[in-house]
Amino acid sequence: MRDFSTNHHWLSINTATLRRQKGQEVALDLIIDQCAARGVRAISPWRDQVAAVGLDKIARQLKALNIELSGYCRGGFYPAADAAGLRAALDDNRRAIDEAKTLNAPCLVLVVGALPGALQGKPAYKDIARARGEVRDGIAASLEYARSVGMPLAIEPLHPMQAAERACINTLEQALDLCDELDPPRPATSDTGRPADLGIALDVYHCWWDPKLESQIARAGRARATRLLAYHVCDWLTPTRDLLNDRGMMGDGVVELRKLRGWVEAAGYAGYSEVEIFSTLDWWQRPGEETLATCIERHRSVV
Amino acid sequence: MRDFSTNHHWLSINTATLRRQKGQEVALDLIIDQCAARGVRAISPWRDQVAAVGLDKIARQLKALNIELSGYCRGGFYPAADAAGLRAALDDNRRAIDEAKTLNAPCLVLVVGALPGALQGKPAYKDIARARGEVRDGIAASLEYARSVGMPLAIEPLHPMQAAERACINTLEQALDLCDELDPPRPATSDTGRPADLGIALDVYHCWWDPKLESQIARAGRARATRLLAYHVCDWLTPTRDLLNDRGMMGDGVVELRKLRGWVEAAGYAGYSEVEIFSTLDWWQRPGEETLATCIERHRSVV
Numbered sequence: 002m003r004d005f006s007t008n009h010h011w012l013s014i015n016t017a018t019l020r021r022q023k024g025q026e027v028a029l030d031l032i033i034d035q036c037a038a039r040g041v042r043a044i045s046p047w048r049d050q051v052a053a054v055g056l057d058k059i060a061r062q063l064k065a066l067n068i069e070l071s072g073y074c075r076g077g078f079y080p081a082a083d084a085a086g087l088r089a090a091l092d093d094n095r096r097a098i099d100e101a102k103t104l105n106a107p108c109l110v111l112v113v114g115a116l117p118g119a120l121q122g123k124p125a126y127k128d129i130a131r132a133r134g135e136v137r138d139g140i141a142a143s144l145e146y147a148r149s150v151g152m153p154l155a156i157e158p159l160h161p162m163q164a165a166e167r168a169c170i171n172t173l174e175q176a177l178d179l180c181d182e183l184d185p186p187r188p189a190t191s192d193t194g195r196p197a198d199l200g201i202a203l204d205v206y207h208c209w210w211d212p213k214l215e216s217q218i219a220r221a222g223r224a225r226a227t228r229l230l231a232y233h234v235c236d237w238l239t240p241t242r243d244l245l246n247d248r249g250m251m252g253d254g255v256v257e258l259r260k261l262r263g264w265v266e267a268a269g270y271a272g273y274s275e276v277e278i279f280s281t282l283d284w285w286q287r288p289g290e291e292t293l294a295t296c297i298e299r300h301r302s303v304v
Numbered sequence: 305m306r307d308f309s310t311n312h313h314w315l316s317i318n319t320a321t322l323r324r325q326k327g328q329e330v331a332l333d334l335i336i337d338q339c340a341a342r343g344v345r346a347i348s349p350w351r352d353q354v355a356a357v358g359l360d361k362i363a364r365q366l367k368a369l370n371i372e373l374s375g376y377c378r379g380g381f382y383p384a385a386d387a388a389g390l391r392a393a394l395d396d397n398r399r400a401i402d403e404a405k406t407l408n409a410p411c412l413v414l415v416v417g418a419l420p421g422a423l424q425g426k427p428a429y430k431d432i433a434r435a436r437g438e439v440r441d442g443i444a445a446s447l448e449y450a451r452s453v454g455m456p457l458a459i460e461p462l463h464p465m466q467a468a469e470r471a472c473i474n475t476l477e478q479a480l481d482l483c484d485e486l487d488p489p490r491p492a493t494s495d496t497g498r499p500a501d502l503g504i505a506l507d508v509y510h511c512w513w514d515p516k517l518e519s520q521i522a523r524a525g526r527a528r529a530t531r532l533l534a535y536h537v538c539d540w541l542t543p544t545r546d547l548l549n550d551r552g553m554m555g556d557g558v559v560e561l562r563k564l565r566g567w568v569e570a571a572g573y574a575g576y577s578e579v580e581i582f583s584t585l586d587w588w589q590r591p592g593e594e595t596l597a598t599c600i601e602r603h604r605s606v607v
Contacts, residue, residue, distance in 0.1 A: 124542060
């Protein structure tokens with residue numbers, strides 16, 4: 002297992018973590034400058050943050066600062082109320098893949114979507130099996146294009162408490178079953194060790210509770226082309242006061258971070274540990290410098 | 305599948321649903337009278353509600369009104385910070401079993417517990433595998449006594465969002481694995497159809513999202529002695545504003561209630577459909593008569 006205690010070489014900052022500082026929205030180019038000033042080597046930005054500044058401007062800034070991506074957030078949200086909606090989702094995912102290419106991301110993270118309209122409080126239907134079928138078909142379609150341009154897709158299983166609104170893929174086992182179905186291992190031995198076309202983004206927040214987590218991480222590692230495309234950290238607070246935006250700083254909750262990273266690394270993962278904290282009540286109220294300094298300190302001491 | 309549309313013969317009221325009415329705590333004997341007045345044949349009361357009125361008094365009232373139990377809430381909370389705590393939990397579960405016998409309950413529902421102290425915001429440790437081991441050992445000990453007095457134990461898998469604080473058994477598969485380990489099917493053919501010594505209480509709120517729900521319900525039905533000891537309904541709201549007390553009335557959320565009851569009945573379940581709604585912001589603010597009338601109406605129209 003890699004020693005993180007002496008530097009933050011393998012720290013990536015998901016830029017949602019610094020999206021709000023002292024309660025105010027902060028532009029992505031400023032966030033990137035803050036990360037560069039602290040020697041952060043990688044980030045994972047969100048599409049809306051990139052769009053607000055401009056894709057080309059962000060691409061140039063990252064290149065100039067020698068900052069790479071640990072992932073790009075996000076594609077997905079496939080299920081829709083009607084055929085036009087399904088087509089629009091595919092088009093949007095194609096644009097997301099193109100943006101990920103422009104930014105030289107190692108993968109596009111997929112928050113796959115769930116019951117259409119549920120996020121707005123008006124689900125168009127309740128049939129979660131139908132949503133899962135639409136997710137399957139949508140990923141299959143995106144995968145064809147993603148393969149053609151060489152952009153791996155990383156399914157992020159989301160916590161079951163977000164199954165209605167954000168993602169109907171809710172366990173690592175379920176995500177890996179879908180990977181095996183849509184992207185079966187190929188016979189070529191040259192696959193060994195390279196990223197799979199379709200893999201997973203593992204976020205400890207969503208998966209820490211899963212009794213099958215250790216065995217499924219090991220399964221992900223046994224794939225010839227690695228399914229482990231991204232690793233996200235934060236912490237689960239007790240109590241958790243909000244279903245979306247009350248994530249904890251690493252070390253402040255109950256997730257066994259060192260143990261989980263051990264499992265992931267034993268399965269062959271050697272990439273960044275990406276900090277993704279949504280925190281309306283706490284970290285988003287603090288100065289960005291404090292949040293970033295704490296991410297670095299905790300990366301070294303508890304991740 | 306049974307037809308619920310013409311009566312509420314198979315409706316049970318979990319008395320937490322009526323615990324608060326117009327924002328005020330209501331005593332269990334009054335709740336029971338309300339249920340009796342509406343022709344409700346079964347309830348599932350909570351230990352603290354019973355204790356506040358008196359066990360013998362409640363037992364007499366239920367007998368006089370010819371109301372039976374669909375379950376007794378609850379045993380469990382096995383993990384503890386030290387050996388004294390573990391022993392105290394076992395003693396308390398023995399008392400819960402005795403109370404369930406006095407009330408002639410068909411099963412004692414187990415909310416098994418999780419990281420000790422987490423419910424108070426101070427987890428004594430973070431090792432969820434250790435908590436799961438303590439739960440296993442605790443249930444094994446309780447089961448010995450429960451068998452001797454003939455009280456089935458029903459493990460209730462809780463939603464993963466409650467894995468830190470209330471129950472570290474979070475999927476039906478995990479619960480059934482534990483049932484098979486601690487209460488393996490016995491060769492006697494006389495077991496067929498009788499309740500297992502150790503089974504599960506299936507609450508749609510906790511399990512609706514699970515991609516393996518249908519297959520695991522079928523598995524529960526294949527056991528010689530049925531594992532399906534209780535069936536709880538409410539609904540999952542979008543948005544859900546609180547991790548514990550924002551359950552919806554049946555029909556107001558996204559759970560496919562008719563489909564799920566179909567699976568449960570296909571697996572052999574023929575007992576009550578028990579309404580359990582914790583709702584600080586909505587139903588607990590309304591008059592009890594309104595809540596109860598709505599439970600009856602929805603039982604007939606959507607459950």
